Amino acid sequence: MATRRTRKTRDELDAEVRKSREAKVVLWAETHGAPVAMLVGWDPESGTWEVGSPVATMLGLIQEANFPTVAAKLAGLSNVPGLLAKGNEYMTDQPEERAYIPVEVRPFIDLVREMDKAEAVCEVNIVRVVRRGALNDPKLGLAFLGRRFASRWREQQTIFTAEGIDERDKAISEAISDPNTAMALAQIGHAVEDKTPRET
Secondary structure, eight states, X not given: OOOOOOOOOXXXXXXXXXXXXXXXXXXXXXXXXXXXXXXXXXXXXXXXXXXXXXXXXXXXXXXXTOOHHHHHHHHTXXXXXXXXXXXXXXXXTSOSSGGGSOTTTHHHHHHHHHHHHHHHHHHHHHHHHHHHHHTTOHHHHHHHHHXXXXXXXXXXXXXXXXXXXXXXHHHHHHHHHSHHHXXXXXXXXXXXXXXXXXXX
């Protein structure tokens, strides 16, 4: 009597594929120094991360104006500054076209690029809100213009502060404003004048 070959269910096959993919991810991470959490949901072709992955969660939090290190902690990622430093280092001598970037450095470079995008999205969203508010609030409007178009709109006092104050002039001004110092300086001036030979 011939035994029937049992077919694996779809769920079992999916589980095997996931296990194989996870094993590859862990091996890659151990070989190249990337944390496994960073590679979860990463697509080497597109350079993006799946929704719900730790990196995608962190990027979403950054877009909402959370500080990157705080967003990384909430997403369960560690040493993100180190990963970004590695990505920036790798990016210096890599071609723009990511297809030509070696796969072992791609996730680091992708992380830098996606972080930059997330922070840009955050800034654009906040500027949109501030601009809308500035249309109805003159003070906010001036403050916005002073930051966005500083060369034309910042206050003169800000320019003076930014350019700095000559510390020596400041000290002399303070000394002269003190009556005792002013009197002492006047006496020194008279003494010098008395000792100066007069023209005949």
